[in-house]
Amino acid sequence: MTQSNDHTGGIVLTSLSKSYGSVRAVRSIDLQIAPGETVALLGPNGAGKTTTIDMVLGLTRPDSGSISLFGMTPAQAVAAGAVGGMLQTGSPLDHMKVRELVSLMASYYPHPLDVGDALRRTGAAEFAGQWTTKLSGGQAQRVRFAAALVGDADLLLLDEPTAGIDVEGRREFWQAMRAVAGRGKTVVFATHYLEEADAFADRIVLMSHGRIVADGPATEIKARAAARTIRGTLPGADLAGLVALPGVAAADRHGDTIILSCSDSDAALRPLLGAFPEIRDIEVGGGSLEEAFLELTAADKLDPEVVR
Numbered sequence: 001m002t003q004s005n006d007h008t009g010g011i012v013l014t015s016l017s018k019s020y021g022s023v024r025a026v027r028s029i030d031l032q033i034a035p036g037e038t039v040a041l042l043g044p045n046g047a048g049k050t051t052t053i054d055m056v057l058g059l060t061r062p063d064s065g066s067i068s069l070f071g072m073t074p075a076q077a078v079a080a081g082a083v084g085g086m087l088q089t090g091s092p093l094d095h096m097k098v099r100e101l102v103s104l105m106a107s108y109y110p111h112p113l114d115v116g117d118a119l120r121r122t123g124a125a126e127f128a129g130q131w132t133t134k135l136s137g138g139q140a141q142r143v144r145f146a147a148a149l150v151g152d153a154d155l156l157l158l159d160e161p162t163a164g165i166d167v168e169g170r171r172e173f174w175q176a177m178r179a180v181a182g183r184g185k186t187v188v189f190a191t192h193y194l195e196e197a198d199a200f201a202d203r204i205v206l207m208s209h210g211r212i213v214a215d216g217p218a219t220e221i222k223a224r225a226a227a228r229t230i231r232g233t234l235p236g237a238d239l240a241g242l243v244a245l246p247g248v249a250a251a252d253r254h255g256d257t258i259i260l261s262c263s264d265s266d267a268a269l270r271p272l273l274g275a276f277p278e279i280r281d282i283e284v285g286g287g288s289l290e291e292a293f294l295e296l297t298a299a300d301k302l303d304p305e306v307v308r
Contacts, residue, residue, distance in 0.1 A: 009070050010034045010186065011056065011155070016065035018051050025051040027210040028065065033188065033203075035070070035154070038181045040197035041190040043207035044297055049190040050088070052207070053159050056188075057085045069155060077155070081109040084153035086144045088160040092132035099128040102146045109151035118150035121176045123169060137164040145173065149180070156180065158189040162196065174200055198222075198289045208297040221292050228265040230272065232282040234258045245271045 011033040018026040026048045033039050041049045054060040056067060058074030069077035077083050092101055102119060106112035119125040124142045127135070135143065141164050148156060162170045170193075177200065181187055191197055197204050198218045206214040206221065214221050235256045242251040242260060247267035252259045258279075262268045265284050272279065287295075 010037075011070075011188070012066075012068040013052075013056070014066045014068075016052070016055065016067065017063050018048075018055060018060065019063055025210055026055070026062075029207075029210075029212050031205065031212065031215070033186060035186050036181070036184045038177075038187040038200060038202045039189075040201035040204045041188065041207060042194065042197055042204055042293060043190075046209075047207040047297075048210040049207055050159055051210075053085075053087075053157050053188070053190060057083065057157055081111070081151055082154045084148040084151045084156045086148040086156070086158040086161050088163060092135065092140055092143050092147075094133055096132050097128070098124055098130055098132060098135070098143055098146075101132055101143065102128075102150050105147040106150045109153065111152055113150050113152045115150060118146045121179070122146040122149060123172050138166060138169055141165050142169065145176075149176070153185070155186045156188070158187070160191060161189055162191070162193065170196070194289045194293060204289075206293065206296055213296050214292070218289060221296075222287050222289050224287070224292050224296060228262045228287060229285045230260040230262060230265055230268060230282065231285070232258055232272075232279045234276055234279045237276075241275065242272075245275065 011031070013029060013031040015028045015030060016026055017024070017028045029052070041052065043049050051060060055062050056069070056074060058078055067074055070082055072080065072082070074083070092098075096104070099115065099119065102124070103115050106115055106118070116125065119128050122142050122145045124139070124146045127139055130139075132140075132143065141161070145161060148158065162173050165173060174196070177187060201218065203216060204214070204218055204221050205212055214224065233256050237253050237258045239251045239253060242248060242258060245260075245268050247262050247264035248260050249263050250261040260268060260272075269284065
């Protein structure tokens with residue numbers, strides 16, 4: 001791997017690639033993340049998200065390309081205490097209590113948070129005296145989060161951070177993450193919860209087959225979904241007449257509510273009002289993040305290989 005000489009700050013990935021035998025897990029990706037950004041990595045299973053995070057953390061060596069973290073290599077950034085990581089695999093160390101483990105992690109950083117504060121922020125304070133071998137799945141996930149947070153690192157890399165956590169725990173997690181981001185920290189997280197990415201990320205990077213297929217704010221990603229929807233109240237609607245309107249691809253009815261899937265909602269709206277003046281409660285919606293996710297990843301058929 002070549003080393004980057006970039007000292008402008010933030011995260012810079014340049015032509016980054018990684019293969020496992022004949023399987024190309026990450027395919028020459030370029031990505032820049034500014035200091036203070038909160039970025040979500042999305043993609044189906046096998047898109048290359050975890051491999052990318054592992055390379056940025058220095059756990060996996062790229063085959064080619066460069067990585068710069070605040071002008072340093074991953075090894076240098078980790079040694080400097082600039083990086084905190086939360087992986088989706090592994091378990092807390094055995095034969096330790098929760099507070100002892102988080103205290104140990106704090107000792108590796110030059111300017112850590114108060115251990116009690118980190119435990120409270122992550123909801124782990126209530127079981128801080130338990131042995132790590134006695135934790136439930138959700139509790140273990142909170143401990144991983146506390147261990148990543150306690151170092152007060154400039155960059156947090158989180159792989160599926162809310163997996164196995166209940167609804168209340170997910171809400172508390174994102175409250176804590178808002179506070180972290182509000183202090184100017186850079187946060188990169190991979191998740192399968194699209195609503196989390198939509199609600200909390202400044203920017204979404206969508207991966208498929210080891211490549212970046214979309215990169216931008218959630219609103220921009222959603223705008224790339226072709227479908228737009230018109231909903232309204234129209235008792236006794238004539239579905240055939242609705243489908244015949246310009247810009248309408250399909251029509252459905254649920255009671256008195258009609259739902260029009262449109263290739264061009266602007267072209268459909270005026271004829272709709274003219275042909276069905278009795279329609280009311282009209283709503284026009286853009287494509288959802290889920291629709292954009294499915295369309296953009298389905299369109300990326302460059303290579304059928306299964307990747308990590």
